[in-house]
Amino acid sequence: MWILAGDIGGTNTRLALVDAAEPRSPRRLRVYRSADHESLEAIAADYLAAGRREGEPAPTRAGFGIAGPVDGAIVTLTNLPWVVDKARLAAALGVERVAFVNDFAAISLAVPALRAADLHAIGPGEPRAHEPIAVLGAGTGLGESFLVWCGSEYRVVPSEGGHADFAPRTALEMRLLAFMLERHERVSVERLVSGPGLVNLYRFFHQREGLPEAPAVKAELAREEAPAVIARHGLAGDDPLCGRALDLFCELYGAEAGNLALKVLARGGVYLAGGIAGKILPRLEAGGFRHAFERKGRYAEFLRGVPTLLVTYPQPGLLGAALAALRE
DSSP: OEEEEEEEOSSEEEEEEEETTOTTSOEEEEEEEGGGSSOHHHHHHHHHHHHHHTTOOOOSEEEEEESSOOOSSEEEOSSSSOEEEHHHHHHHHTOSEEEEEEHHHHHHHHGGGOOGGGEEEOSSOOOOTTSOEEEEEESSSEEEEEEEEOSSSEEEEEEOGGGSBOOOOSHHHHHHHHHHHTTOSSOBGGGTSSHHHHHHHHHIIIIISOOOOOHHHHHHHHHSOHHHHHHHHHHHTOOHHHHHHHHHHHHHHHHHHHHHHHHHTOTTOEEEETTTGGGGHHHHTTSHHHHHHHOOGGGHHHHHTSOEEEEOOSOHHHHHHHHHHHHO
């Protein structure tokens, strides 16, 4: 059985053909700029037409991870003027079944299918079989979910935990909260543990804590993506302001990972996905992330035994979308 798998985002749409017998090895991955097309049907039709010209097998099922709330057979995307309908899409693609899942739920579905080579451990601990698993990923926002064992397989439980309240742990973080409350009526974890959150931390250290801003970095921030600039200089160690922002980002990321691990007793491990963690791995391994993860008072000993694992598999969203199609 062949599956058309898609990872549908506000910026890019990724499609691949997946063999159900080996879903970890997608074929003919193509990336489309989402805004350049009027619908998902149009992109998928172009992809399938190219496949027919190359003599590829036709898929009989399709699965899509979609950046937006998925509740039923009709989904409206958050950052695109698209409405996708399962029945209409199945007819347009000529497939028997179509599965929709939230894009972060698709990543979470992929986690149980990952192998040791697809993961990089940050700190101690070993995953326990059939125990709850937590997944979180900082990117444009902060995605969170968890998985529970249901007798024969893991099931994903979606979450909007990234929108929970930010809880400061230190005097510095209390000043950070006060700084953010001057700009927002409410401060969620996502306001700080995300790409835009890294920028907020940079501004906090400059505007509230008084760290000077280097003219060269300021110029780069004006012409490049700000989170990438801050992360680059923070990793290089050539700008104290960027370094402080990146260090606190890693601590807040670790603290939230520990919070999620406690909420679901994630003895099966805490998995980091999203676009940022892999790019700042040396800083995550420097100690602040794991220290904040374990610093939970009476539950510090419990958390020392919970592994934190970076997902290095290149396309977990596509893998999860294909697995969703098999379960549909």
